[in-house]
Amino acid sequence: MSDRQLHLNVNILNVGFYGSAWRTPRADPQGFVDVGHYVRTAQIAERGTFDAIFLADAPALSDRPEYRPFYALEPTIILAAVAAATTHIGLIATASTTYNEPFNIARRFQSLDLASGGRVGWNVVTTADAAASRNFGFDNVTAHATRYERAAEFTEVVTALWESWEDDALIADKATGAFLDLSRVHAINHSGRHFTVKGPLNLPRSPQGHPVVVQAGASEDGRQLAARYAEAIFSVANTIEEGRAFADDIRRRAARFGRRGEDIVVLPGLATVIGSTEEEARRREEELWSLIPGDYSLVRIAGILKVDPAGLTLDRPLPDDIALPVDGSQTFFRATLDIARREGLTLRQLLRKLGGGTGHRVIVGSPESIADDIERWFRAGAADGFNLMPDVLPEGLEAFVDHVVPILRKRGLFRSEYRGATLRDHFGLQRAQGRPSIPALAG
Numbered sequence: 001m002s003d004r005q006l007h008l009n010v011n012i013l014n015v016g017f018y019g020s021a022w023r024t025p026r027a028d029p030q031g032f033v034d035v036g037h038y039v040r041t042a043q044i045a046e047r048g049t050f051d052a053i054f055l056a057d058a059p060a061l062s063d064r065p066e067y068r069p070f071y072a073l074e075p076t077i078i079l080a081a082v083a084a085a086t087t088h089i090g091l092i093a094t095a096s097t098t099y100n101e102p103f104n105i106a107r108r109f110q111s112l113d114l115a116s117g118g119r120v121g122w123n124v125v126t127t128a129d130a131a132a133s134r135n136f137g138f139d140n141v142t143a144h145a146t147r148y149e150r151a152a153e154f155t156e157v158v159t160a161l162w163e164s165w166e167d168d169a170l171i172a173d174k175a176t177g178a179f180l181d182l183s184r185v186h187a188i189n190h191s192g193r194h195f196t197v198k199g200p201l202n203l204p205r206s207p208q209g210h211p212v213v214v215q216a217g218a219s220e221d222g223r224q225l226a227a228r229y230a231e232a233i234f235s236v237a238n239t240i241e242e243g244r245a246f247a248d249d250i251r252r253r254a255a256r257f258g259r260r261g262e263d264i265v266v267l268p269g270l271a272t273v274i275g276s277t278e279e280e281a282r283r284r285e286e287e288l289w290s291l292i293p294g295d296y297s298l299v300r301i302a303g304i305l306k307v308d309p310a311g312l313t314l315d316r317p318l319p320d321d322i323a324l325p326v327d328g329s330q331t332f333f334r335a336t337l338d339i340a341r342r343e344g345l346t347l348r349q350l351l352r353k354l355g356g357g358t359g360h361r362v363i364v365g366s367p368e369s370i371a372d373d374i375e376r377w378f379r380a381g382a383a384d385g386f387n388l389m390p391d392v393l394p395e396g397l398e399a400f401v402d403h404v405v406p407i408l409r410k411r412g413l414f415r416s417e418y419r420g421a422t423l424r425d426h427f428g429l430q431r432a433q434g435r436p437s438i439p440a441l442a443g
Helices: 035-047 075-085 102-116 130-135 144-162 220-229 240-256 278-290 294-305 330-343 347-353 367-379 395-410 423-427
Strands: 007-011 052-055 090-096 120-125 170-173 178-180 212-215 232-235 265-274 361-365 385-390
Touching (some): 007 265, 035 395, 052 075, 052 120, 075 102, 090 212, 120 144, 240 265, 240 367, 330 347, 361 367, 367 395
Parallel strands (some): 007 052, 007 385, 052 090, 090 120, 232 265
Antiparallel strands (some): 170 178
């Protein structure tokens, strides 16, 4: 095997990437509220020695629920069940910095990290969904810059809480009666624009120190947040050039924060449709596409672009006057518009290319061709691996694990067995070190 190894997560998008996935013969329409569905999917990924499962989240009833399953179960609840049913695979969950408090998130994720033996990651998002805003007492989405300012302070506080204990603070010596060394536990005494948190956390450190910090977002503010805090990034890239430019940019920014850019794992999203042959894969894609209701993708893409769907025409290119949204998701807006403009696509062609999705790359083909594609991106430095989004779950993941993973292993790109027990081990990251910089409680 080469020194540099590919990383693979599976993004469990309910019952699959395609909005029509739940209508296919082997899919379970109730899977989105069945913890067993997530457990089974995670066990397949673990059989394939994947680095982690990844769970997105939206604290609202959204994403055209009249047509497809949606985000329902709270992600850390799912991961607790998965942790009990697996032994090695990493567990990454999304939690918003806009609609939570730092102490609660620090405690929840550190608890899960301890319960799983050090396999957890926290995906930091700011949530640009209007329906979510209304669920938390806001009439409008908080301004983009304000969300990211809050997110930076939020992440700083969470990290400080995780690092408020030194490794050997917990003594638990029955003979002497000494349980906790308070000289090694530190209040954080944070007082900022958005949060005032004294600390410390009421939990010791885990086998990996603390959860891995993951980030998803490619706007200017998102890149700054990632460069400062993220250890793994779920990105959007549709060409090798885009992927390489994003990774290089993040690593340059990270260096300005005194970080080593090579310590950040960059994982573009990748949706897969796999057949035993190219022709079979295309037939599968056509079947999935034929089951998507006509206006589902149209209204969905209009929401991403923040335009009135009535102003879009299927057999014409996107209008020239579409403007970057001030408060929406800039990442998917840019990705969607860039694909359409670069390739001169009509709206119908764009929707088909995206699989009715939101800007991530979709590849359709045989196991060999998909392995070729992944290898090209990896060797070109455009990706350290991928956040995979199979077309239908769990069968699309089974196809990848049973037919693509063996090819990647044969080429020396991917592990045949786990060589560590924590998520940091899988990602090749160092154990998180504490950084107490304030007086201990005993003082």
